[in-house]
Amino acid sequence: MFGPGILRVVLASLVVLSHTSGIKLGGVAVIAFFILSGYWVTRQYDLKYRLETSPLRTFYLSRFLRLYPAYVVALVLAFAVRKGFGLPYDPDWPQALPLLGVATHSHDLLGVSWSLDLEMQFYLIAPLAFPLLKRGAFILCLIALFTWIGFQIKEATGLATVFIYIASFGLGALIHAWNLTFSGYHAAIGIVVALLILIAFKIGFPGAPEIAAEARFGVEGAGPTLFVGLMLVPLVGWAVRLPSGRFDRYAGDFSYSLYLVHYPFFFVIRKMAGGEIGDIGKLAMIAGAFAFAALFFLVVDRSAEKWRASYIRGLRRRAEAKQA
Known part of the structure; x- marks a missing residue:
């Protein structure tokens, strides 16, 4: 049965395809990932971490430990x-070890770490922004303002911040905060609109803006990619309300x-093959x-996840014992 976990696999598969074929939907898929993250992180903070004895410490540690250990091992x-294997590598790759900053300096062997940098940045601001989510239209104005600020910072200084894509995280957060519901019909309409916009950008008129295959931080590509990706808000809003059993959670x-791991895996295979890989080889x-x-x-x-869960449980018990 389709659920939010299966949606995440579909989105990750689109990123995989964007790195192996002419199906360049990876950037739009990443935007949908950001929308999902905005929803899940906000929901978890609201219903779980906010009620903890030490909410900020528990939230930050839990989110960091979910993202970082597997990332470091992969890197x-x-x-x-x-x-x-004697293959080329970026000698400055250790700069990616802290994760924060990868989207700016791009010293990345995984090819996708820029988006994880943004995830981590979002985790840092999510609890601070949470009280603003119930402010109605005001929060929409703030999202628009900080999106503009993010692009201005990138253009003026080269710094890639979460604010460039804050609309995706923010609208995902509002799905939970405003209890928004979408039907399968809404999701289908969103997908069709996104595809029509992609077609228009691709063949519809001369000088159409470029859709970034990896949604990277060239200001020219980030804006159109974000715009198309936001059409998938109804898809995400529909999927997160679907039942999610054990298999679906494992899939997510x-x-x-x-x-x-897919990008470094592809890199090694291509280099070892030493030439063009045909369609069968790509499959x-x-x-x-x-x-x-x-x-x-x-x-x-x-x-890593089992250790994280055990560590956070111990953290809670110690905090509750001190409280008692």
């Missing part, structure tokens, strides 16, 4: 494999592993990426 593994968690490469992601998910991500 170090990507370097070790390239080094071990698996999407993170697929997102992390085999995609299948291999899914298989490797499944292994990474079971060995690395699940272990």
Whole structure:
């Protein structure tokens, strides 16, 4: 059954396809990921972390530990494999270890870390912005203002901040804060509108703005990609209200592993192949990426997640004991 976890796998698969084919929908898929993140993080903070004895500490630690351990393992593994096989690598890759700042300096062996940088930035501001979400139209004005500020900062200083894409995170947050509901019909309309806009940008008129395949931070590509991606708000709003069983939750968690490891996996295969890879080879490469992601998910991500859950439970018990 389709659910939010399956949607995450579909979006991660679109990113995979954007790195192997002419189907360049990876940037739009990343925007949908940001909308999902805005919803889930806001919902978790509101219904769970906000009620903790130490809400900010627990929230920040939990979000950091969900994102960072698997990221570091994937990054170090990507370097070790390239080094071990004598493949080229960015000598400044250690700058990506802190994660924050990758979207600005782009020293990234994973090819997708810029978006995780933005995720981390969003985690930092989410609890602070939470009280503003019930302010009606005022919050929409703030979202528009900070989007403009984000583009101005990027243009003037080169710094890539979460504010460029704050509309995607913010509208996702409002799905929860305003209890917005969307039907499958609304989701279908959103997808059709997004596709029509993509077609118009692609063939509709001369000089149409470029849709960034990876939604990177060239100001020229980020704006149109964001615009198209926001058409998927109804899709996300519909999916998050669907039942999510154990399989769906595992699928959603698996999407993170697929997102992390597919790009360095493709890089190594291409370099070792030493030439152009045909369509059959690309299909085999995609299948291999899914298989490797499944292994990474079971060995690395699940272990990190179990440790995180245990650590946060212990943190709660200690905080409650002090309170008592």
